[in-house]
Amino acid sequence: CPQDELPIPQLRIEEEECFHGVLPREEVQRLLTEDGDYLVRESKNRKTNETRYVLSMYWQGHKHFIIHGAEETGWRFEGASFLPTIQELIEQRYMSGEPVTNKSQAILKKAIVREDWELLNDHIHLEMQIGNGNFGEVYKGMYAPKNMVVAVKTCRDTLSEDQRKKFLQEGRILKQYNHPNIVSFIGIAAQRQPVMIVMEFVPGGALLSFLRKQGKQQSKRQLTQMCVDTANGMAYLEGRGCIHRDLAARNCLVGDNNVIKISDFGMSREEEEYTVSEGMKQIPIKWTAPEALNFGKYTSLCDVWSYGILMWEIFSAGQQPYSGMTNAQAREKIEDGYRLPQNSQTPESMYKLMLGCWEYNPKKRPHFKDVYDGLKDALKRL
Ligand code: ADP
Numbered sequence: 001c002p003q004d005e006l007p008i009p010q011l012r013i014e015e016e017e018c019f020h021g022v023l024p025r026e027e028v029q030r031l032l033t034e035d036g037d038y039l040v041r042e043s044k045n046r047k048t049n050e051t052r053y054v055l056s057m058y059w060q061g062h063k064h065f066i067i068h069g070a071e072e073t074g075w076r077f078e079g080a081s082f083l084p085t086i087q088e089l090i091e092q093r094y095m096s097g098e099p100v101t102n103k104s105q106a107i108l109k110k111a112i113v114r115e116d117w118e119l120l121n122d123h124i125h126l127e128m129q130i131g132n133g134n135f136g137e138v139y140k141g142m143y144a145p146k147n148m149v150v151a152v153k154t155c156r157d158t159l160s161e162d163q164r165k166k167f168l169q170e171g172r173i174l175k176q177y178n179h180p181n182i183v184s185f186i187g188i189a190a191q192r193q194p195v196m197i198v199m200e201f202v203p204g205g206a207l208l209s210f211l212r213k214q215g216k217q218q219s220k221r222q223l224t225q226m227c228v229d230t231a232n233g234m235a236y237l238e239g240r241g242c243i244h245r246d247l248a249a250r251n252c253l254v255g256d257n258n259v260i261k262i263s264d265f266g267m268s269r270e271e272e273e274y275t276v277s278e279g280m281k282q283i284p285i286k287w288t289a290p291e292a293l294n295f296g297k298y299t300s301l302c303d304v305w306s307y308g309i310l311m312w313e314i315f316s317a318g319q320q321p322y323s324g325m326t327n328a329q330a331r332e333k334i335e336d337g338y339r340l341p342q343n344s345q346t347p348e349s350m351y352k353l354m355l356g357c358w359e360y361n362p363k364k365r366p367h368f369k370d371v372y373d374g375l376k377d378a379l380k381r382l
């Protein structure tokens with residue numbers, strides 16, 4: 001990518017700072033904001049499945065130019081003449097001030113280089129599989145430049161660009177958050193397949209497994225502290241208009257000193273209210289509020305319902321909620337007014353809070369800020 005006064009090194013296009021790899025079109029568009037901004041990315045021809053290079057730029061709107069050619073023949077945008085490398089082709093347009101194509105009249109002004117969250121695939125070493133995701137496996141690994149242990153969610157390379165976009169949605173959401181009770185984002189590696197989301201590695205693993213193994217040994221105080229942590233993270237998300245939609249013990253992680261970190265933002269949305277119309281296949285019925293199940297209407301108050309179930313999981317050593325009932329039966333019982341019972345380990349005040357989270361009318365449920373304040377109070381009294 002030519003930049004003023006810098007010599008142009010002979011790198012492979014993949015190594016160039018302005019090469020963003022297989023990052024989906026929507027993601028790269030976010031990086032291009034002013035007339036003349038440009039970068040290079042890779043995409044797949046839907047029909048032939050062939051890999052091709054694309055010059056994406058901003059010129060009175062987002063434009064994408066396919067770079068035609070091959071290693072052997074050289075590269076061009078249009079016309080008969082080819083240049084030996086993609087860099088030379090771009091350099092030619094940049095230096096001469098000639099438009100990329102005649103029709104577009106678009107002129108290259110500023111190469112947009114990778115941001116610090118755009119990691120190089122080669123810098124990430126996968127070491128051990130620790131989970132199985134919707135889109136691909138989850139690994140423990142190493143982020144070499146920082147010598148840092150990380151968790152890596154991968155996206156199977158057989159998935160379509162559309163699926164890859166959905167996969168990356170999780171990274172895009174996490175990228176904006178910074179909170180002790182939310183798993184931290186390190187970056188996305190999308191230079192080539194498989195695309196990866198890289199996060200801090202949380203050593204204690206999933207809260208659900210922790211509860212099943214060690215839940216009975218925890219004091220009421222420790223269990224309440226876990227509820228405080230989750231409420232703290234959720235209050236932060238609610239304040240930023242993020243609906244998680246899959247809050248459950250299986251999607252929380254246990255960190256050092258048993259600090260809880262909310263994770264798995266694969267279903268989350270940044271909207272005040274989110275309505276789903278597609279099939280309900282993927283929905284965790286036993287954790288989901290009635291209005292979301294019945295009308296597909298999601299708000300942070302639905303997360304509050306799920307939070308009540310999560311509290312129940314915490315105080316029952318990770319039991320399955322509504323065990324012995326199918327999803328459909330549980331749903332029907334809830335409609336009839338049934339709620340999960342209080343078990344012997346659950347303090348009265350905690351159970352009351354759960355019942356508040358399970359108010360049928362979402363408006364009667366507390367917001368996370370109230371839950372958090374209430375729990376902090378309860379903790380003082382324990
Ligand atoms: P999925 O989309 O498959 O539900 P999750 O984000 O829930 O993916 O991750 C699956 C499992 O991988 C988790 O239950 C947990 O055991 C492990 N895992 C995920 N992220 C981390 C992390 N940051 N640190 C440690 N383990 C993790």
Ligand code: MG
Pocket residue numbers: 250251264
């Ligand atoms: Mg999960």
